[in-house]
Amino acid sequence: MALPLEDRLAITELIALHGHLADEGELDRLTEVFTPDVEYDLTDFGQRTLTGLTQLVDAALALGAANPVAHHVTNVVIEELADGRVRARSKGLGIKADGSCGSVTYVDTVVRVGSVWRIARRRVTARRVPLNGLTPGTAASL
Numbered sequence: 001m002a003l004p005l006e007d008r009l010a011i012t013e014l015i016a017l018h019g020h021l022a023d024e025g026e027l028d029r030l031t032e033v034f035t036p037d038v039e040y041d042l043t044d045f046g047q048r049t050l051t052g053l054t055q056l057v058d059a060a061l062a063l064g065a066a067n068p069v070a071h072h073v074t075n076v077v078i079e080e081l082a083d084g085r086v087r088a089r090s091k092g093l094g095i096k097a098d099g100s101c102g103s104v105t106y107v108d109t110v111v112r113v114g115s116v117w118r119i120a121r122r123r124v125t126a127r128r129v130p131l132n133g134l135t136p137g138t139a140a141s142l
Contacts, residue, residue: 003080011110011117012076015090018119019071027057034119035111041123068094073106086110086117092124103127 018033020026030053034040040050042059050056060067072093079087092104109121 003078003086007086007117008078011078011086011088014110014117014119015076015088015106015108016073019073019092022060022067022071023069027060030056034122035113038119039121041121044123044125065097068102069097070095084112085120091127 014033018030021029021033034053034056037052038050038056040056043049047059050059070093072095073090074093075089075091077089079089081087086109088106088108088110090106090108092106093101094104095101104127105125107123107125108119110117111120
């Protein structure tokens with residue numbers, strides 16, 4: 001059965017809400033986005049996977065002024081998994097206080113908690129090179 005449009009919209013808004021809460025410093029409201037035991041994978045940045053909201057909030061506070069001043073999310077693609085979970089992929093842009101910007105890919109595992117959706121796992125990977133490093137002769141033929 002296809003994921004209903006209402007659920008797709010709720011999941012898309014859930015992903016967008018993270019940026020609003022982070023940018024406004026409303027870290028006490030991250031329970032509206034993540035499960036209490038969320039796994040937040042930052043290993044692509046040479047860090048570790050944070051487990052739980054306390055570790056996530058502590059890491060954001062420790063980063064302090066190095067946090068982006070603006071999180072923007074786009075290109076949300078939702079895939080229903082067989083076990084009732086959802087995989088959502090999206091692109092993120094982070095704008096720093098000095099005006100520099102970076103791009104990431106979020107891969108979220110989203111689960112239903114009662115009547116609402118929450119992110120149970122997020123893997124964040126940096127976009128560092130165009131075409132993910134693809135060069136002539138390495139692409140599959142069409």
